[in-house]
Amino acid sequence: MDNGVVLTMRHIDKNFPGVVALSNVDFTLRAGEVHALMGENGAGKSTLIKVLTGVEEFESGEIRIEGREGAIINRSPQEAQANGISTVYQEVNLCPNLSVAENLFIGREPKKAGLIDWKTMNKKSKEILDNLDIHIDVTRTLDNYSIAIQQMIAIARAVDMSAKVLILDEPTSSLDDGEVEKLFVLMRKLKDQGVGIIFVTHFLEQVYEICDRITVLRNGTLVGEYEVENLPRVQLVAKMMGKDFDDLAAIKKEGVSTVKKDQVVIDAKGLSHTGTIKPFDIEIHRGEVIGLTGLLGSGRSELARAIYGADKADKGELKVNGKKLLVGAPIDAMMAGMGYLPENRKEEGIIADLSVRENIIIALQAKRGMFKLLSRKEQEEFTDKYIDMLQIKTADRETPIKQLSGGNQQKVILGRWLLTNPDFLILDEPTRGIDIGTKTEIQKLVLKFAAEGMAVMFISSEIEEMIRTCSRMAVLRDGMKVGELEENELNQVNIMQAIAGGDKG
Amino acid sequence: MNKLKKITSYRLFLPLVCLAFVLLLNVIKTPSFFQISVNNGVLYGYVIDVINRASELVILAVGMTLVVAASGGTDISVGAVSALSGAVCCCVLSGGEQSTNEYHAPYILGVLVAVLVGLVCGAWNGFLVAKMRIQPMVATLILFTAGRGIAQLITDGQMIYVRVEHFKQLGAFIKGIPLPTPVFVAVIVVILTTLLLKKTALGLYIETVGINAKAARLVGLNSVMIQFLTYAFCGLCSGIAGLIITSRVYSIDANNAGLNMELDAILAVALGGNSLGGGKFSLLGSVIGAYTIQALTTTLYAMSVPADQIPVYKAIVVVIIVSLQSPELMRMWKNFKNRIGAGKKVA
Numbered sequence: 098m099d100n101g102v103v104l105t106m107r108h109i110d111k112n113f114p115g116v117v118a119l120s121n122v123d124f125t126l127r128a129g130e131v132h133a134l135m136g137e138n139g140a141g142k143s144t145l146i147k148v149l150t151g152v153e154e155f156e157s158g159e160i161r162i163e164g165r166e167g168a169i170i171n172r173s174p175q176e177a178q179a180n181g182i183s184t185v186y187q188e189v190n191l192c193p194n195l196s197v198a199e200n201l202f203i204g205r206e207p208k209k210a211g212l213i214d215w216k217t218m219n220k221k222s223k224e225i226l227d228n229l230d231i232h233i234d235v236t237r238t239l240d241n242y243s244i245a246i247q248q249m250i251a252i253a254r255a256v257d258m259s260a261k262v263l264i265l266d267e268p269t270s271s272l273d274d275g276e277v278e279k280l281f282v283l284m285r286k287l288k289d290q291g292v293g294i295i296f297v298t299h300f301l302e303q304v305y306e307i308c309d310r311i312t313v314l315r316n317g318t319l320v321g322e323y324e325v326e327n328l329p330r331v332q333l334v335a336k337m338m339g340k341d342f343d344d345l346a347a348i349k350k351e352g353v354s355t356v357k358k359d360q361v362v363i364d365a366k367g368l369s370h371t372g373t374i375k376p377f378d379i380e381i382h383r384g385e386v387i388g389l390t391g392l393l394g395s396g397r398s399e400l401a402r403a404i405y406g407a408d409k410a411d412k413g414e415l416k417v418n419g420k421k422l423l424v425g426a427p428i429d430a431m432m433a434g435m436g437y438l439p440e441n442r443k444e445e446g447i448i449a450d451l452s453v454r455e456n457i458i459i460a461l462q463a464k465r466g467m468f469k470l471l472s473r474k475e476q477e478e479f480t481d482k483y484i485d486m487l488q489i490k491t492a493d494r495e496t497p498i499k500q501l502s503g504g505n506q507q508k509v510i511l512g513r514w515l516l517t518n519p520d521f522l523i524l525d526e527p528t529r530g531i532d533i534g535t536k537t538e539i540q541k542l543v544l545k546f547a548a549e550g551m552a553v554m555f556i557s558s559e560i561e562e563m564i565r566t567c568s569r570m571a572v573l574r575d576g577m578k579v580g581e582l583e584e585n586e587l588n589q590v591n592i593m594q595a596i597a598g599g600d601k602g
Numbered sequence: 603m604n605k606l607k608k609i610t611s612y613r614l615f616l617p618l619v620c621l622a623f624v625l626l627l628n629v630i631k632t633p634s635f636f637q638i639s640v641n642n643g644v645l646y647g648y649v650i651d652v653i654n655r656a657s658e659l660v661i662l663a664v665g666m667t668l669v670v671a672a673s674g675g676t677d678i679s680v681g682a683v684s685a686l687s688g689a690v691c692c693c694v695l696s697g698g699e700q701s702t703n704e705y706h707a708p709y710i711l712g713v714l715v716a717v718l719v720g721l722v723c724g725a726w727n728g729f730l731v732a733k734m735r736i737q738p739m740v741a742t743l744i745l746f747t748a749g750r751g752i753a754q755l756i757t758d759g760q761m762i763y764v765r766v767e768h769f770k771q772l773g774a775f776i777k778g779i780p781l782p783t784p785v786f787v788a789v790i791v792v793i794l795t796t797l798l799l800k801k802t803a804l805g806l807y808i809e810t811v812g813i814n815a816k817a818a819r820l821v822g823l824n825s826v827m828i829q830f831l832t833y834a835f836c837g838l839c840s841g842i843a844g845l846i847i848t849s850r851v852y853s854i855d856a857n858n859a860g861l862n863m864e865l866d867a868i869l870a871v872a873l874g875g876n877s878l879g880g881g882k883f884s885l886l887g888s889v890i891g892a893y894t895i896q897a898l899t900t901t902l903y904a905m906s907v908p909a910d911q912i913p914v915y916k917a918i919v920v921v922i923i924v925s926l927q928s929p930e931l932m933r934m935w936k937n938f939k940n941r942i943g944a945g946k947k948v949a
């Protein structure tokens with residue numbers, strides 16, 4: 098192939114029952130470039146990658162890769178690997194009960210006399226991760242670490258298997274700014290070595306920071322391929338959505354506060370969970386969106402989990418709407434009017450084999466109890482309502498949720514909690530993996546529900562998003578709540594300072 | 603073409619095909635297979651025999667299906683628990699004598715005690731699996747081995763006979779009704795369970811817990827309780843099956859009653875197209891699976907295969923059936939066909 102092209106995909110078609118996932122899509126990757134693959138949720142980005150790497154079969158089209166005569170078809174990720182394509186998929190798919198080192202070397206373990214050479218494996222693993230500035234014990238099992246760390250390990254694994262083509266499907270969605278920076282340093286290094294990188298993300302800033310070229314998909318078809326310099330942000334968004342849209346427009350009405358200071362919904366005193374979050378006090382009012390901010394591992398999610406009983410609080414006192422509440426299990430919190438959208442969608446959110454309908458109604462059904470089954474008609478009405486409200490892209494309400502694109506799965510889970518009509522809703526990274534249009538929609542929804550009197554706890558690694566939605570922020574550091582920022586103090590500088598532990602907080 | 607696709611993608615399609623396959627085998631080997639005759643006001647024939655003999659298995663498969671779905675594990679103690687239930691029932695009714703011609707306690711008491719014993723055994727299994735987090739296979743291994751021992755203790759190592767006509771009715775015929783009683787018991791168990799699963803949210807809860815226990819907890823389900831309930835229910839089913847087993851031979855032989863039934867029950871679940879990894883399930887599939895297995899066993903007997911060789915033939919048929927249902931094999935077959943097709947085009 099000429100002009101340094103390493104990979105071409107031509108006229109790719111892929112159908113799922115009831116869904117045209119890809120139709121006549123072309124894609125070209127050159128050596129030493131970072132190529133963004135963009136599009137709304139369900140546009141077909143992950144499918145294009147799965148077709149390329151042999152996770153899914155495709156109906157027609159051809160794939161060519163430099164160094165191989167003629168068209169190739171990868172029948173499995175292993176084959177793709179042998180052809181020089183290494184991949185980090187959207188959902189981390191490592192083995193939680195194997196050690197970090199085993200995960201890094203699975204399928205290619207260093208051997209000595211036919212047996213796995215553990216010493217070398219652990220040593221090499223440590224080197225690989227040290228290079229990425231990740232300092233963890235590689236002999237512990239993977240499930241000891243946060244998803245962000247797991248994501249970095251998946252990336253480290255893909256990168257270490259030297260390749261011509263490296264694919265990263267939304268690798269940054271669970272990373273914080275510092276980690277994203279580390280990843281970018283690594284990507285630039287690989288780029289200089291001539292590796293072609295396919296980068297899927299919903300973060301536009303990241304595209305403009307690291308990418309050279311952009312391919313946009315919409316509804317399974319190719320919109321076009323562009324040089325980054327020639328495609329300003331507004332235009333990119335328009336190309337993805339098929340209409341003009343200003344994702345940065347203000348959504349919060351300045352000066353109009355919906356907070357009812359006199360009505361306390363959540364009042365926690367000295368709540369803690371040993372090993373994850375030290376005793377904290379927090380007071381949350383009706384109509385308030387309170388943000389939790391801090392570095393990864395600072396205890397944001399853990400604070401929320403202690404309130405909801407996802408991790409049972411072992412000290413302290415919790416009052417909900419003025420009444421003392423002992424949360425033994427999440428159901429107790431739900432009965433008191435709480436809802437919790439967890440951070441880890443695949444492990445704790447979706448019920449993979451169940452339909453979109455069942456996934457949406459399950460929380461409400463659990464709340465009603467076993468003997469008060471929602472009628473089929475009610476279930477379908479509720480489902481349609483949220484498919485419509487959140488614009489969930491699914492072939493049918495009976496489609497298993499695992500067949501939805503990542504972002505659409507997230508919307509289903511959000512719908513599940515909205516359906517329970519909570520007084521207090523905890524949203525842990527609710528917009529993770531969600532496209533730019535819907536992200537704004539969700540932020541607006543959060544504000545709308547707050548205006549109607551709901552109290553919302555909002556956790557996000559994106560400071561921009563927090564400033565847009567929150568009316569107050571609690572700052573966490575090293576598993577401890579260290580301070581709060583009031584509405585008039587909410588700006589990038591203040592927050593960064595508070596997180597890092599400057600004079601503020 | 604489209605219609606055909608719809609039919610083949612129907613969940614119970616493969617289990618039904620398997621059943622048809624076994625029935626076909628029957629018809630070829632014994633042309634009289636589908637003949638039914640009336641004798642003394644009751645129906646006779648191979649088919650009736652299959653349906654009758656399958657009853658215990660159907661009941662056990664129902665319990666097993668729920669256990670598998672909720673915990674992704676199997677209860678290997680069902681055969682032994684059946685024997686234990688039967689033994690307790692016989693002991694109560696015979697008043698501890700080795701052989702009796704009249705009840706020493708009300709019949710209903712015997713039935714209740716048997717069912718209760720099943721329930722308690724199931725609850726014990728459930729406690730170990732759901733609460734103590736012991737691997738299902740290991741947890742139920744305890745009663746698998748100890749169950750028959752306890753039964754032996756109760757019966758003093760002897761067979762106990764209850765030679766009362768009334769006692770035989772559950773395993774044979776009730777006067778004036780042309781079909782064997784166990785058939786009705788099995789049908790009732792299936793119907794009641796189906797109602798329980800469909801008219802309450804239990805079915806949904808079980809699938810949710812089986813698919814993702816962590817997520818289930820966060821949406822407010824009590825995974826421990828639900829798994830516990832399925833094991834207790836499975837024990838209850840074992841108790842009922844034990845009653846039928848003892849009634850058929852109006853006696854209890856703690857060593858042999860329900861022997862190896864756990865394997866057939868697990869197999870029935872698998873043949874029904876249910877994943878042994880838990881999650882989504884089809885009760886009807888397991889029921890079809892149970893009838894398939896019994897049809898196979900009856901065929902083999904009809905072909906006068908010696909009893910000790912039957913497992914070999916069973917194994918062969920099972921391998922065929924299970925591979926028919928394996929998606930991996932389907933994929934290999936499709937790839938193979940594609941390659942052949944491509945080869946033809948080139949030529």
Ligand SMILES: Nc1ncnc2c1ncn2[C@@H]1O[C@H](COP(=O)(O)OP(=O)(O)OP(=O)(O)O)[C@@H](O)[C@H]1O
Nearest residue numbers: 113118138139140141142143144500501502503504
């Ligand atoms: N296994 C499957 N079975 C059926 N439909 C599927 C399957 N996988 C994906 N789809 C459908 O194909 C379409 C494209 O999905 P894909 O995962 O490629 O989207 P995406 O662009 O990666 O979106 P996201 O940004 O949300 O990750 C979606 O409509 C999805 O529902």
Ligand SMILES: [Mg+2]
Nearest residue numbers: 143187502503
């Ligand atoms: Mg995707």
